[in-house]
Amino acid sequence: MTDHIRPESSGAPTSPFGGLKIDFGTGGGSPFGGLSIVGDDAAASPLAGGPVTAIAGGAPTETKVLIIGSGPAGLTAAIYAARANLEPVVIAGSAPGGQLMLTSEVENFPGFPEGIEGPDLMKRFREQAERFGTRFFDLDVERVDLSGRPFRAWARGMEFVGQTVILATGASALWLNIESEQRLRGRGVSACATCDGFFFRDREIAVVGGGDSAMEEANYLTRFASKVHLLHRRDGFRASKIMIDRTYGHPKIEVHTNVEVAEVLGDQKVEGLRLRDARDGTEQTIPIDGLFIAIGHRPNTEVFRDWLETDGKGYLLPHEHTASKIPGVFIAGDVADHRYRQAITAAGDGARAAIDAERWLESEGIADHATQTAW
Numbered sequence: 298m299t300d301h302i303r304p305e306s307s308g309a310p311t312s313p314f315g316g317l318k319i320d321f322g323t324g325g326g327s328p329f330g331g332l333s334i335v336g337d338d339a340a341a342s343p344l345a346g347g348p349v350t351a352i353a354g355g356a357p358t359e360t361k362v363l364i365i366g367s368g369p370a371g372l373t374a375a376i377y378a379a380r381a382n383l384e385p386v387v388i389a390g391s392a393p394g395g396q397l398m399l400t401s402e403v404e405n406f407p408g409f410p411e412g413i414e415g416p417d418l419m420k421r422f423r424e425q426a427e428r429f430g431t432r433f434f435d436l437d438v439e440r441v442d443l444s445g446r447p448f449r450a451w452a453r454g455m456e457f458v459g460q461t462v463i464l465a466t467g468a469s470a471l472w473l474n475i476e477s478e479q480r481l482r483g484r485g486v487s488a489c490a491t492c493d494g495f496f497f498r499d500r501e502i503a504v505v506g507g508g509d510s511a512m513e514e515a516n517y518l519t520r521f522a523s524k525v526h527l528l529h530r531r532d533g534f535r536a537s538k539i540m541i542d543r544t545y546g547h548p549k550i551e552v553h554t555n556v557e558v559a560e561v562l563g564d565q566k567v568e569g570l571r572l573r574d575a576r577d578g579t580e581q582t583i584p585i586d587g588l589f590i591a592i593g594h595r596p597n598t599e600v601f602r603d604w605l606e607t608d609g610k611g612y613l614l615p616h617e618h619t620a621s622k623i624p625g626v627f628i629a630g631d632v633a634d635h636r637y638r639q640a641i642t643a644a645g646d647g648a649r650a651a652i653d654a655e656r657w658l659e660s661e662g663i664a665d666h667a668t669q670t671a672w
């Protein structure tokens with residue numbers, strides 16, 4: 298059911314750990330396998346005057362349920378909406394699949410007792426959504442108009458029209474954005490301790506950050522690592538006192554304050570860090586095998602901010618259940634959740650949003666309801 302796919306990014310990191318290879322694209326095909334494609338902008342562009350329906354390679358871009366985002370939240374919403382005969386369209390992003398595409402083994406998603414690779418899990422989500430008729434467009438949304446039904450979104454010159462829309466664009470981990478860190482992502486540099494900690498059994502590693510995430514990840518990583526260096530750029534922490542105390546009290550954690558990562562050392566994999574003292578600029582190197590960046594996340598909400606309320610960090614604020622303050626616009630997953638941030642909680646949100654959207658369409662006389670709920 299995929300009609301238009303052309304992930305443009307070729308710069309995605311290769312496998313995080315353990316030889317996992319993620320292919321986003323250019324020559325090797327999509328991570329979802331067998332995706333035909335696209336990219337015929339001429340055919341895809343809406344006509345002057347703005348049609349409500351663009352036909353792109355035969356795929357209608359007008360739908361009862363338009364879903365933006367293709368992580369666990371967006372794809373679960375698609376499965377539910379598709380099974381309710383709502384023929385959803387997913388604008389999946391140019392690097393579809395969300396954060397799990399940058400993850401190696403997932404061991405805490407129910408139903409996979411042996412664990413499953415993150416990209417494989419997302420491939421299954423997507424196949425399940427496609428099986429029931431979901432249409433996918435692997436494009437990045439550049440603009441939306443949520444002023445009223447039908448709602449509109451634009452991506453690479455194509456206009457998408459939805460009677461209802463589910464926003465599930467997730468959040469992205471923040472990075473230090475130094476060259477060596479980016480080069481070694483997937484080769485010992487990670488932003489997810491729960492995903493990748495396992496690969497550092499009996500190794501010495503470091504965590505960067507001074508918030509609850511960094512403390513939590515440092516403590517979690519002591520299950521595997523022989524030693525964890527916690528590196529923070531100031532001497533004051535944002536983390537809660539209990540987490541600070543636990544971190545300082547842990548025999549495997551060494552806390553370094555007033556240090557910045559000047560360079561991640563290593564050619565093919567992480568071998569050490571060059572650290573700079575934030576006060577006097579003096580430098581030292583330490584040998585480590587892994588570096589975990591835990592300096593926060595950024596919700597992918599830029600294109601929605603003119604339309605919807607966000608909290609101080611840019612996360613969308615649901616109004617009631619998954620409904621936003623705009624009737625017909627629903628919110629699911631990490632785009633509104635900086636607390637749990639789990640694949641399973643995002644998937645649950647996606648199901649809730651699809652059911653809420655279905656009920657709303659029914660109340661507007663656009664669709665009959667199909668999903669049985671207790672209310």
Ligand code: NAP
Nearest residue numbers: 473506507508509510511513530531535591592593594635
């Ligand atoms: P956060 O509280 O915003 O902390 C981010 C940390 O990263 C800060 O210490 C910050 O340093 C540092 N940082 C930011 N950019 C940096 C850079 N470029 N280089 C070096 N360091 C940098 O983020 P978070 O820890 O992810 O927590 C987010 C929210 O989730 C918080 O409300 C937190 O309480 C919550 N949370 C709760 C739990 C829990 O309760 N178990 C667990 C995780 C998260 P500065 O302090 O110098 O700015």
